[in-house]
Amino acid sequence: xxxxxxxxxxxxxxxxxxxxxxxxxxxxMWAIAILAANWFVSNFCRREGLPASVSESAFLWIxxxxxxxxxxxxxxxxxxxxxxxEPWRIITxxxxxxxxxxxxxxxxxxxxxxFVRRNKLPYVWGLDRIAIVAPLSGAIIRMGNLFNSEIIGxxxxxxxxxxxxxxxxxxxxxxxxxxxxxxEMPLRHPTQIYEALCYLATFAILAxxxxxxxxxxxxxGLLFGVAMIGIFFTRFLIEFVKIPQEAFExxxxxxxxxxxxxxFILFGIVMIAWSLRRKPVVDIDAVAENxxxxxxxxxxxxxxxxxxxx
Numbered sequence: 001x002x003x004x005x006x007x008x009x010x011x012x013x014x015x016x017x018x019x020x021x022x023x024x025x026x027x028x029m030w031a032i033a034i035l036a037a038n039w040f041v042s043n044f045c046r047r048e049g050l051p052a053s054v055s056e057s058a059f060l061w062i063x064x065x066x067x068x069x070x071x072x073x074x075x076x077x078x079x080x081x082x083x084x085x086e087p088w089r090i091i092t093x094x095x096x097x098x099x100x101x102x103x104x105x106x107x108x109x110x111x112x113x114x115f116v117r118r119n120k121l122p123y124v125w126g127l128d129r130i131a132i133v134a135p136l137s138g139a140i141i142r143m144g145n146l147f148n149s150e151i152i153g154x155x156x157x158x159x160x161x162x163x164x165x166x167x168x169x170x171x172x173x174x175x176x177x178x179x180x181x182x183x184e185m186p187l188r189h190p191t192q193i194y195e196a197l198c199y200l201a202t203f204a205i206l207a208x209x210x211x212x213x214x215x216x217x218x219x220x221g222l223l224f225g226v227a228m229i230g231i232f233f234t235r236f237l238i239e240f241v242k243i244p245q246e247a248f249e250x251x252x253x254x255x256x257x258x259x260x261x262x263x264f265i266l267f268g269i270v271m272i273a274w275s276l277r278r279k280p281v282v283d284i285d286a287v288a289e290n291x292x293x294x295x296x297x298x299x300x301x302x303x304x305x306x307x308x309x310x
Contacts (some may be wrong), residue, residue, distance in 0.1 A: 073103010
């Protein structure tokens, strides 16, 4: 008799099919994650008196950095033998999948750097604000992985295990074996849910620090450090119960995801120590005033050029 907590997971990853073009739940989760991040960043800017143009600029550069970093990160970290000889396939094969959270983090950090330079804001200001929404977005995207029946866990005897039907059938067919019955399928750790729950807990802590403790102003760098540890230490631990993502990871004591997580964990520790030791205070009023002056200067220049053109 099957345990009441056991889940037989046979979810169709296609959300809708339009004329042969399928839109997947995974893509929908990415869209929701981006919209959620944009809403929060806009809220931070309004709360701190920054112009709407600041949040619009942040949205552009952070989204661009996320997608480019995630895609390039996967191709370089996990399949370099495929993509480095033919780098154009990074773009042409994008529908085949392959996005890496470590690459996305690097891309976001680069996008933030461009954003703050263009808007005359401190780099740590941008890092702290995006750090709040990063774990929330990560949790939403992990649900997309669940809908795809990917990034699944090892076999378990715990009562809440999942039977990933589509994965087991795909593996059997790849090995030239007949399709297994549900009864024959092993229970596996739902690692996507593990990660999503841990990321949500990290998001709740960061939101509390920002909204209730004013950590973004009082201790710049603290939010980013907490996010790095909350996201990547979670990733490091859960990798122990995941199946390898690529063949080369078989037999490794620590897989690629764990090796890539360690620098971010260390960086998070350094940021927290730096923040708590120095406790520099960012003058948000001065930052907001500077942004308003920059916007006004752009408007004035635009008006002058418009008059000359007429």
